[in-house]
Amino acid sequence: MNALSFLVSTFFDLYLMVVILRIWLQLAKADFYNPFSQFIVKATHPIVAPMRRVLPSVGAFDTASVVLALLVVTAKFVVLSLIAGAAIDILTILLISVVSVFKQAGVLLFWMLIIRAVLSWVSQGNNPIEMVMGQLTEPLLSPIRRMLPSMGGLDLSLLVMMILLNFLNILLAQYVPFWANV
Numbered sequence: 297m298n299a300l301s302f303l304v305s306t307f308f309d310l311y312l313m314v315v316i317l318r319i320w321l322q323l324a325k326a327d328f329y330n331p332f333s334q335f336i337v338k339a340t341h342p343i344v345a346p347m348r349r350v351l352p353s354v355g356a357f358d359t360a361s362v363v364l365a366l367l368v369v370t371a372k373f374v375v376l377s378l379i380a381g382a383a384i385d386i387l388t389i390l391l392i393s394v395v396s397v398f399k400q401a402g403v404l405l406f407w408m409l410i411i412r413a414v415l416s417w418v419s420q421g422n423n424p425i426e427m428v429m430g431q432l433t434e435p436l437l438s439p440i441r442r443m444l445p446s447m448g449g450l451d452l453s454l455l456v457m458m459i460l461l462n463f464l465n466i467l468l469a470q471y472v473p474f475w476a477n478v
Contacts, residue, residue, distance in 0.1 A: 304376060318336050332428045399465075
């Protein structure tokens, strides 16, 4: 991968993570007055707001943000194809874009769990980013916590969730041909 492709890929991936966080914040009904949440909203609002006039939300599901995530990934692959001088097959790019959004959401969840685990060792719990991470990951961790036996104050739900995410990643890499390369 050359330097320009790296920069383009990194730029699009970072913005995609911000868009995925916006979708996730809305689904988890996280605190939108938190400074971290405000950053996410302000970074995506200039594009999402006009799209909402055309694509209304369906219940708690923000269709404009989901379409924006797909457009960001599609634009990434089109630009990377142009840089590489490869042919652009729209159908293949759209399919890879859908898969890529799901994979990036899983990668984002994995890293949020790692950061949350590290912060639980060193932080006092007053950090606004830690509060949002708790609001985003707690709906996924609480069912696991209910199934695990009590370990005397040791929370293994993060470890179980990371193992499940890695299992899902390996499983999908076996059955979706381009999963490992997106």
